[in-house]
Amino acid sequence: MRGHSVILLGGLMLGVVTAAPAESPSAVRLPGVPVLPQPMPSPDAVVTLSENLNYVIDSDVECVVLGSPKGRLKITFEKGPLDVRGEFPDGQGVERRTYKGPFLYFVEPAADGACELLVIPKGGGEKDVIRRSLLCKLGPRPPPGPKPDPPTPLKSVAWVVVVEETGVRSVETVRVLGDVAYWKRLEASGVKWRFYDKDSADALSKGYVRAAGGVYPSVVLLDALGKNPATGGEPVGVKLPATTAGVDALVKGGP
Amino acid sequence: MSLPEFNGYPLGCLVPTVFPTGFAQATDVFPVMTGDEIRAELTRRGMVAWGRRETFGDEWVKDQGPFGSCNGWSTSAADEKTRFLRGGAWVKLSGADAYSQMNGGTDNGSTLADGLAVCRDNGIAPEELVRVDQIYTSRISAEAKAARVRFRGFEPYAADTELEFATGLLLGYVGIVAVHVQRGFDTLDSEGCPSSGNGPGNHSVHVDDLALSPSGTLLFDSPNNWKVSWGDRGRCHYKWDRHLRETVKYHRFWLLRSAVDDPKGDNPPKAGG
Numbered sequence: 001m002r003g004h005s006v007i008l009l010g011g012l013m014l015g016v017v018t019a020a021p022a023e024s025p026s027a028v029r030l031p032g033v034p035v036l037p038q039p040m041p042s043p044d045a046v047v048t049l050s051e052n053l054n055y056v057i058d059s060d061v062e063c064v065v066l067g068s069p070k071g072r073l074k075i076t077f078e079k080g081p082l083d084v085r086g087e088f089p090d091g092q093g094v095e096r097r098t099y100k101g102p103f104l105y106f107v108e109p110a111a112d113g114a115c116e117l118l119v120i121p122k123g124g125g126e127k128d129v130i131r132r133s134l135l136c137k138l139g140p141r142p143p144p145g146p147k148p149d150p151p152t153p154l155k156s157v158a159w160v161v162v163v164e165e166t167g168v169r170s171v172e173t174v175r176v177l178g179d180v181a182y183w184k185r186l187e188a189s190g191v192k193w194r195f196y197d198k199d200s201a202d203a204l205s206k207g208y209v210r211a212a213g214g215v216y217p218s219v220v221l222l223d224a225l226g227k228n229p230a231t232g233g234e235p236v237g238v239k240l241p242a243t244t245a246g247v248d249a250l251v252k253g254g255p
Numbered sequence: 256m257s258l259p260e261f262n263g264y265p266l267g268c269l270v271p272t273v274f275p276t277g278f279a280q281a282t283d284v285f286p287v288m289t290g291d292e293i294r295a296e297l298t299r300r301g302m303v304a305w306g307r308r309e310t311f312g313d314e315w316v317k318d319q320g321p322f323g324s325c326n327g328w329s330t331s332a333a334d335e336k337t338r339f340l341r342g343g344a345w346v347k348l349s350g351a352d353a354y355s356q357m358n359g360g361t362d363n364g365s366t367l368a369d370g371l372a373v374c375r376d377n378g379i380a381p382e383e384l385v386r387v388d389q390i391y392t393s394r395i396s397a398e399a400k401a402a403r404v405r406f407r408g409f410e411p412y413a414a415d416t417e418l419e420f421a422t423g424l425l426l427g428y429v430g431i432v433a434v435h436v437q438r439g440f441d442t443l444d445s446e447g448c449p450s451s452g453n454g455p456g457n458h459s460v461h462v463d464d465l466a467l468s469p470s471g472t473l474l475f476d477s478p479n480n481w482k483v484s485w486g487d488r489g490r491c492h493y494k495w496d497r498h499l500r501e502t503v504k505y506h507r508f509w510l511l512r513s514a515v516d517d518p519k520g521d522n523p524p525k526a527g528g
Binding site for chain 2: 158166168169170177180192193194195201202207210224
């Protein structure tokens with residue numbers, strides 16, 4: 001069984017990237033720790049995981065991903081490669097990243113508190129287990145029962161338009177599009193939504209296909225007048241995020 | 256010709272004289288998932304693809320009344336739900352109006368393929384404009400006929416196998432099937448399935464969800480057109496081997512991928528203003 005050296009993903013500033021002792025490139029890539037000028041962060045530093053951050057394990061091999069204690073983390077599998085736009089624990093602000101591995105695991109906080117993330121490559125033994133310390137912070141929670149607060153959108157986002165080719169809709173895409181509860185919460189926050197097939201007359205005549213720019217499925221944000229809510233100019237589509245949290249980030253932060 | 260009946264409901268899904276062709280086919284549209292992939296995804300989702308029983312509760316269950324209009328009502332339900340799932344307002348569409356466009360002026364039933372064509376080409380008027388008993392074109396108002404085009408489906412396609420149909424459901428689409436109603440059909444077993452009816456098919460229903468039984472069998476979750484009082488709050492599960500493997504040989508099962516915007520509805524503005 002090959003050992004795994006973990007090359008920390010991230011390291012946007014020179015000198016921050018650290019590597020575990022082994023020499024060979026890792027098949028399992030975890031996010032790095034947040035960038036700090038001093039001291040040099042180590043792989044064992046605790047990473048604060050809040051709901052707005054995309055913590056993505058990018059792996060070439062199938063893994064078992066667990067959180068301890070149970071119930072503190074929510075792990076979602078996605079098939080890669082995938083583009084993800086949003087904020088990252090080892091990044092600065094909103095950015096777009098491409099995860100190339102076929103096995104992607106999205107780690108989200110499910111409850112406040114410290115926990116340990118365990119990543120076990122399939123067929124691996126104890127020495128192959130990758131461990132990270134996380135501090136989950138959900139922030140203020142509503143009392144049990146009421147639904148989570150809808151996102152606070154950019155003041156001028158009136159519509160979220162998704163343009164897709166329904167003929168090649170993937171299981172990953174529909175995990176986002178099919179989450180009716182999420183879209184209804186978004187609607188309750190004042191942001192309306194609509195999905196179009198790129199071949200439909202409406203999508204073509206209204207310029208949504210043009211805005212998508214050949215990227216499908218594409219999210220096009222519109223203000224009430226059809227303008228780009230962030231710039232006031234032409235709307236520009238971006239790839240549909242892999243999660244509804246990613247859509248929230250777009251609505252909050254704009255394209 | 257009079258239609259056979261079950262509990263006062265005429266069974267108006269007709270076996271076509273020739274198996275319908277000329278429709279886009281699932282295999283032309285997208286990669287069909289394997290059984291293992293479908294089961295893995297359902298397991299990942301907690302054994303049920305969408306939870307549509309919660310999304311589409313009692314108010315969405317139809318009542319075709321004492322007419323052979325089942326196919327009209329399953330078609331209108333598929334169109335209605337597809338509009339809702341893509342962000343449109345919930346507008347109840349009339350199965351009677353859909354049926355009026357398929358029955359040739361007599362209450363002697365229709366075929367699944369007729370429903371696909373009506374949904375795609377003409378559209379279906381809202382229930383508020385066409386009552387359940389207005390099943391003939393002569394009784395449909397000009398206003399209702401003019402309204403149909405606003406509620407058309409977009410890009411339906413045929414699905415001829417269990418995996419093709421299940422893949423479509425897993426991708427979020429709503430489908431139409433034919434089942435064979437016979438004695439005991441309204442008694443559901445522990446998995447919510449009616450007694451087997453492996454005849455050629457005499458009743459049309461729509462399917463809006465997919466589930467996995469503990470034994471690994473795919474369950475096709477289907478609201479009937481016989482009110483909430485039937486079955487499990489108007490619904491039941493079908494299994495391919497028990498309920499659909501024969502009827503699919505005679506009837507063209509299909510799914511609906513999208514729908515057009517209602518030009519009179521609340522729609523997003525043109526990009527760029």
